Amino acid sequence: GGGAGIDALQVSGDDGWLTEFGSARITGTEVAALDAASPRCRWELELLRHDGLLVVGVADERMQDNAFVGVFGDGGWASVGWELPHQGGLQPVDSSRSIPVPLLRPLVHLRPARGRRVVLGLHFKQSPGYAVLELSVRLQERPDGPWTWHFLDAVSIPHLPMLRPAVSTNIGAKVHLLNGDAEI
DSSP states (O other): OTTOEEETTEEEOTTSOEEEEOSOOBOHHHHHHHOSSSOEEEEEEEEEEESSOEEEEEEETTOOTTSOTTSOOTTSOOEEEEEEOTTSOOEEEETTOOSOOOOOOOOSOOOOBTTBEEEEEEEEEEETTEEEEEEEEEEESSTTSOEEEEEEEEEEEOOOSOEEEEEEEOTTEEEEETTTTTOO
């Protein structure tokens, strides 16, 4: 999509924008089989560079890699997640526009730097009648320092037959997929 590059488990928009998908497919049946009390899935990615547009979330199987997560799909696909502008902030995005777009809000500093690691976590939880996608971050301020965890936001997501984790990058954004294929 758009000429961007994938290096092993790294996704970069250096040559143009790109959406990359985890290979796991999150279906209601599979998630329910995990743990009837609290079915969950998790996907993590480390920010290597955040000087450009970055969007993380989930998308249905109809979305192609030539669209950004959250871009209006006109019914052709569905995706939900968060835009993380490099200037700071966090904004929920929804391809159906069913959730209101709130103002950017201040939160922890998400740009990596020399010795500073930033790991985003997507947590999918499905319960009877609803599904939620949560975004959190783990931060390590120096290589030998402790990790801190911060909850960032949660959005309700539509019940769709099949979802998969997705990350969209543009020039200046680069991530490393940690448990790359969203192991369930």
